[in-house]
Amino acid sequence: MELIEQIGDIQNQIQPSVVALGYFDGIHLGHQELIMAAKKIAVEKKIKSVVFTFQSHPLSILSPSSAPNLLTSNSKKIEIIESMGIDYMIFPKFTSDIMRTTPEDFVKDILVDKFNTRQVIVGFNHRFGYKGQGTPELLMSLGEKFGFEVTIIKPVQISGKVISSTLIRELIQSGQVEEVIKYLGHHYSIEGKVVHGKGLGKKLFVPTANINVQYNVLLPKLGVYHTMVNYDNTLHHAVTSVGFNPTFEEHPLSIETYILDFDDNLYDKTIEVFFIERIRDEMKFMSLEDLVHQIKTDIDFVRHKIKN
Ligand SMILES: Cc1cc2nc3c(=O)[nH]c(=O)nc-3n(C[C@H](O)[C@H](O)[C@H](O)COP(=O)(O)O)c2cc1C
Ligand SMILES: Nc1ncnc2c1ncn2[C@@H]1O[C@H](COP(=O)(O)OP(=O)(O)OP(=O)(O)O)[C@@H](O)[C@H]1O
Structure with missing residues (x-):
């Protein structure tokens, strides 16, 4: 997969392509259907598959205080899209220049001139261009004008609910992590480097791996969770505490895992x-x-679950 982080870097027009558009936070089952539809068309028509998304959430420029914490880091997003067999990932920053681009200019200057687009795939509720004025219907009429097809993916639903990044974020923030797998296709995860905590864990006979995560990663509701840890490509059962450890005064927020x-x-x-x-x-x-007695009870809870 070729990763292009600046649209200005595209000197020669990409060969004929099919482009999937969206922010794709989480790459949930709805996003996966859309991206796989692009991939399928690329194979059938022998053209290139392109996923066009942004490095930062549009709200981080439009309304920073309401920008959501995110389900997928940029490196994870690249890894997942590459694993789906996409030829090009266009991954620019969302800037105020992009923000001011009208839907028609976006289509003409980027999709048509840079990507030589033959087909564009969007979801039923996709908005693009200045003030979100671009709708799937407008895209259809621009497709007629500039000579490309448009596929609009119908809402992908599970248990009567339309899957969205927002729905998944709400489940995680309210602690309903076991519900997430049906919309995301896998359990929600966060990744980080193991750093030194206050060293109290060892004294308590419960050594914990404390991880550092990026500032804009979405954390589950504070509390204690049964988790699985992937270390060195091996999964281990674990218990994780996300919180301020109220037993200790002025303890910073920490994510601590006993494997x-x-x-x-x-x-x-x-x-x-x-x-x-x-x-x-x-x-x-x-x-x-x-505290130690309770943590041992948490560990026993997980052991009991693994057995049954
Ligand atoms: C499974 C588990 C559950 C925990 N539950 C609590 C809790 O309910 N209250 C609390 O104050 N700390 C809780 N902790 C955090 C411990 O206080 C923490 O691991 C200990 O203070 C070590 O901190 P340190 O890594 O900063 O040295 C929990 C830790 C684990 C691993
Ligand atoms: N459940 C779904 N079914 C079909 N298409 C979807 C679904 N969810 C999102 N899409 C489409 O995927 C692309 C990326 O959408 P976007 O990143 O806005 O996702 P979202 O899950 O709707 O996010 P949010 O909850 O933040 O609105 C868009 O073209 C969007 O219309």
Whole structure:
């Protein structure tokens, strides 16, 4: 896959192509259907497949205070789109210049002139161009004008709900992580480097891997979760606490994982934590013994689940 981060870098027009448009946070099952439709058309018509998305959420420029924390980091997005067999990923920053581009200019100057587009795929509710004035219907009429086909993907629904990045974010933020798999196709995960915590865990006989995540990563509701940790391409059952550890004063927000039956040194290693099920709220304990006792109960809960 060729990754193009600046549209200005495209000197020679891409060969005839089919382009999928969207922000694609999470690359949920609706996004996957849309991207696979582009891939299928590319193979049938022997043209190039292109996914056009942005490095930053449009709201981070339009209305920074309402920009959502994200389900997928940029590196993860690239990895997933590449694994889907796409030829080109166009991945510019969302800038104020792009923001001011009218739908017609976007279509003419970028889709037609740069990508030599023969077909464009969007979802039923896709908006593009200045103030979101571009709709699937407008795209159809621009397609007639400039000579490309348009495919509009119908809403992909599960259990009567239209899948969207917003729906998935709400489930994660309210702790309903076990619901997420049916919309995302896999458990929600966050990835990060293992850093030093306050070192209290070892003293408590529960060593934990604390991870650092990027500032705009969406975190699940504070609490304790049954998780799976991917380390070195191996999955391990684990329990993870996301919270401020209220038993200790002024403890910063931390994401701490105790991996069952594991004692390698993880400092500076990258791990991915998949959230399977929420076990409980975080609690303030009167004594360290009570905290350790509760953590052991959490671990037993997971052991019991694995057995059954
Ligand atoms: C499964 C699990 C559950 C936890 N639950 C709580 C909790 O309910 N309340 C709390 O104050 N800390 C909780 N903690 C956090 C511990 O207090 C924390 O691991 C310990 O303070 C070590 O912190 P450190 O890594 O900063 O040294 C939990 C940790 C784990 C691994
Ligand atoms: N459930 C779905 N079915 C079909 N197409 C979809 C679905 N969800 C999104 N799309 C399409 O995928 C592309 C990317 O959409 P976008 O990134 O806005 O996703 P979204 O899940 O609708 O996000 P948000 O919840 O932030 O609106 C768009 O063309 C959009 O119309």
